[in-house]
């Protein structure tokens with residue numbers, strides 16, 4: 001049979017428990033469908049960009065079985081560690097994808113699908129000539145956020161890096177027609193400390209945090 005004529009079918013329903021912890025997109029060159037990542041698109045989907053060893057997403061997924069969590073990470077060793085944690089903790093609502101964050105947000109994640117996107121202790125890119133690599137400085141990333149967040153969806157940032165944080169404030173201040181800043185008191189909600197955050201706290205570095213809500217798409 002000509003391979004072009006082979007029909008592509010998708011199972012109507014894949015039980016959560018049968019999904020492998022590592023998610024490999026079926027096609028890297030088109031927008032994903034929500035049900036390709038997790039089968040039930042009516043459940044809230046949260047994304048952790050640069051999830052490292054997966055401490056945050058596994059902690060969140062264990063605490064919130066009613067929500068789905070996708071980690072995005074480019075380093076293979078960290079992807080493996082996260083996948084092993086997901087398996088060990090038997091979390092049907094957590095998966096990890098090995099891919100680049102900016103591309104994932106700009107091109108892959110489905111429109112209006114993400115209820116919260118977390119960016120926790122991102123690489124700071126401290127050299128002046130590299131600051132354009134900070135996600136919060138990239139128009140494509142910010143436009144991508146407005147595309148993938150559900151109305152009222154949130155972007156949450158934590159960083160120990162003051163210049164990175166200031167760049168984020170400037171970027172979101174220029175988009176007040178799209179995002180409003182929300183308070184984020186300590187006891188607002190359950191939010192596990194990440195590995196990098198803990199290592200900064202251990203040496204008494206301040207962690208800056210901010211939270212924005214999408215007000216228009």
Ligand SMILES: C[S@@+](CC[C@H](N)C(=O)[O-])C[C@H]1O[C@@H](n2cnc3c(N)ncnc32)[C@H](O)[C@@H]1O
Pocket residue numbers: 049050051052053072073074075078099100101102120121122123194195196197
């Ligand atoms: C400083 S670590 C923070 C890890 C974790 N979020 C934490 O707070 O413990 C930054 C992580 O982002 C990943 N990362 C950096 N740039 C990335 C990119 N463009 N796409 C995907 N992952 C990226 C790194 O491999 C690393 O695991």
